[in-house]
Amino acid sequence: xxxxxxxxxxxxxxxxxxxxxxxxxxxxxxxxxxxxxxxxxxxxxxxxxxxxxxxxxxxxxxxxxxxxxxxxxxxxxxxxxxxxxxxxxxxxxxxxxxxxxxxxxxxxxxxxxxxxxxxxxxxxxxxxxxxxxxxxxxxxxxxxxxxxxxxxxxxxxxxxxxxxxxxxxxxxxxxxxxxxxxxxxxxxxxxxxxxxxxxxxxxxxxxxxxxxxxxxxxxxxxxxxxxxxxxxxxxxxxxxxxxxxxxxxxxxxxxxx
Numbered sequence: 163x164x165x166x167x168x169x170x171x172x173x174x175x176x177x178x179x180x181x182x183x184x185x186x187x188x189x190x191x192x193x194x195x196x197x198x199x200x201x202x203x204x205x206x207x208x209x210x211x212x213x214x215x216x217x218x219x220x221x222x223x224x225x226x227x228x229x230x231x232x233x234x235x236x237x238x239x240x241x242x243x244x245x246x247x248x249x250x251x252x253x254x255x256x257x258x259x260x261x262x263x264x265x266x267x268x269x270x271x272x273x274x275x276x277x278x279x280x281x282x283x284x285x286x287x288x289x290x291x292x293x294x295x296x297x298x299x300x301x302x303x304x305x306x307x308x309x310x311x312x313x314x315x316x317x318x319x320x321x322x323x324x325x326x327x328x329x330x331x332x333x334x335x336x337x338x339x340x341x342x343x344x345x346x347x348x349x350x351x352x353x354x355x356x357x358x359x360x361x362x363x364x365x366x367x368x369x370x371x372x373x374x375x376x377x378x379x380x381x382x383x384x385x386x387x388x389x390x391x392x393x394x395x396x397x398x399x400x401x402x403x404x405x406x407x408x409x410x411x412x413x414x415x416x417x418x419x
Contacts, residue, residue, distance in 0.1 A: 163204060165197040170204065175212040175361045176354070177205040184220025189228035190272055192235065195246040202253035212365055213357040214257070216280060217264035217350065226271020226294055239303075247272065247304055254279045255376065258369030260360055264353040265289045266346055275304025281372060283339065284353045286346040291329040291339060293322060312379070313339045364402040364418045 163170055169180045179201050181188035188194075205214050218224060236242040254261050254276075263269075263280040270292040277283060277291065293302050293310065301307065302323055310319035314329075314337050322329055334340040344352045360368065370393050378386045397403055402418055409416035 163200070165201060167191070167194040167197045168201060170201045172208070172211060174358065175210060176215065176357045177208070177211045177213070178215045178217065179205070181216075181218040181224060184218075186228060186230075187220065187222040187225035187268065188218045188273070189225045189230075191228040191231045192246070194228075195242075195250070198250045199246075199253070202250045202257070205259075206253045206257035212259055212361040212363075212368065214254075214259060214261045215264060215353055215357055216254075216261060216276070217353065218266070220267075222267030222273075223263070223265045223269040223289070224271075224273025224276060225268055226273050229298075243303055251275075251279050251305065258372065259365070260368055260372065262353055262357055264349050265291075265340070266349055268292055270294045272304045272306075275302075275306045275309070278309040278339070279305060282341050282356075283334075284342045284344060284349060284356065285331045285334055285340040286349045287331050287343060288346055289331045289334075289340075289343075291334055292326065294326050296324050297326045313337045362415075362418065364406060364416075366397055366400065366402050370397065 168182050169178075171178045171180070179198070181194075183189060183191075183194065202214075205211055234242070236246065260282060261280040262282045262284065263277045264284050265277050266286040266289050268290060269277040271294045274291045274293060293306055295302050295306075302310070307319075307323070310323065313319075314322065318337075321327070329337070329339065331340070331343045335343050342352065342356075374386065374389060374393065377389065381389070405418060406416045
């Protein structure tokens with residue numbers, strides 16, 4: 163499948179979506195939105211893919227909205243967010259496989275929202291998250307005003323958003339906003355190595371743990387407890403469970419292919 167603004171590659175059960183507008187720091191225009199919708203839908207529906215990496219070409223992950231775009235089909239910002247952006251965020255959040263963002267340079271505006279919507283993040287030492295919206299008299303969107311307080315706490319998140327302050331890689335690691343910080347030249351190797359390890363894990367554990375933990379953010383303890391019990395009942399004695407237990411007793415690596 164060919165796209166104008168990004169590349170999609172599938173290999174070894176891993177899909178990689180690479181933003182490809184490096185001359186504009188991968189700023190998001192309308193075509194980018196449609197391409198990203200289709201690419202994330204494709205990966206979500208592909209049962210052969212166990213892990214998705216989202217990365218970017220050039221010096222930055224994504225500089226946010228392309229303010230140079232003069233014409234589009236949107237009937238205002240709400241239409242753009244609901245008809246354009248929301249579907250690809252839904253794909254990332256609901257797909258039954260882990261999504262890893264590999265972030266170098268700026269992840270600003272909606273680029274920050276995309277990075278934060280992923281399940282896991284690897285950031286280069288020169289990377290940063292930036293809620294840039296207040297610089298143009300707007301509010302965070304793409305769910306960023308939901309993500310930031312959950313990692314940073316309300317006061318810090320509000321401070322960084324209204325002052326449009328960069329959250330540098332070491333701060334992102336401190337707040338738990340990224341899982342790993344690595345030198346820029348090691349970013350993709352480190353991310354791919356992690357994805358390859360995850361691809362060997364049982365897909366049912368990856369999928370259901372993601373759903374349970376995502377849902378726990380708006381469920382109480384006992385509702386989560388009940389969902390765990392229901393899912394665990396369905397997975398116990400499943401083929402993957404049987405293979406994992408057999409491998410344990412046989413002292414070998416399990417094979418979940």
